[in-house]
Amino acid sequence: MSRTAAGIAATVLASSLPAIAAESSVDVRANIKGTCVIDQVTAVEFGDLQQGTTAPDRTAPGSVRYWCTKGLAYTVAIGTGSNAQGEIRRMKGVATTNSTEYLPYTLTSGSAASAVGVGPATPVTLTLTGAVKGTDYNVLSVGQLKDTVVVTIAP
């Protein structure tokens, strides 16, 4: 057998050797996390309240803009604030002239307390309306009053 012929024979032999492949499935996975994000808050600001013999009731708008992951069911909860007395929300005086005084107010929501998210591209605005009575602020001392309300958007 010539060298070339022997080489060819060896090659043919090698290529005909049995060989077994390996195969396996690999999972590729992800999870779209359900989340709610508040991206903008507009405070309920009554501005200056001017006392008078017939001080009017006053309202002030506020809002919370948020979004929740598409398909995520969530609830909206509005706290009673830092100075509530029972279920009555109150602003508290923050100046030396009025630090022991409180001004009751109501806060109403223009949105449903629960819903299903539509994703970050479509934020939702929760509108809030604060209201104070003239008869309540007419008796107070000069100075600033404040409260902090926690709004929770929870899956």
Added chain:
Amino acid sequence: MRARIGAAFLALAFSASADQANMSVGVELIGICKISQVMPVDFGDLEQSATSPDRTAIGSLHFWCSKGLRYNVKVDDGLHSSKGTRRMKGHAATNNLEFLSYDLRPRNTERGTGLGPDFPEVYEMEAEVKGVNYDPLSVGPLRDIVVVTISP
């Protein structure tokens, strides 16, 4: 009588002769590749935001091939590919009509020569999803299955 038997044995002993032959001993080592361990490509939780980042995840296979055996690694397009794009599919009630496209690329060479079972090798894959692709999706898990073949 004894003398006769002794003579017979002697005759037998003298008539025995040796012989020898070549006997071949052969074996064929089968070329084989085996996958011993698989780590999934798991992106974990993808959290949406106003500027959702692109995310990567790495998966791997531990394998070995017979020493000297040349092999190629091939990864298919998965179960839900469309027009050459690999996609995970939602599998919850909230997202079972949704898909999330992803890229999958090898982190090391796709061909080599086996080193034998005592020297397992690792084949790593890096996958990437774009923030703009998972941002509009609904809450829930997504999944795909790709088949990796290591063939001699």
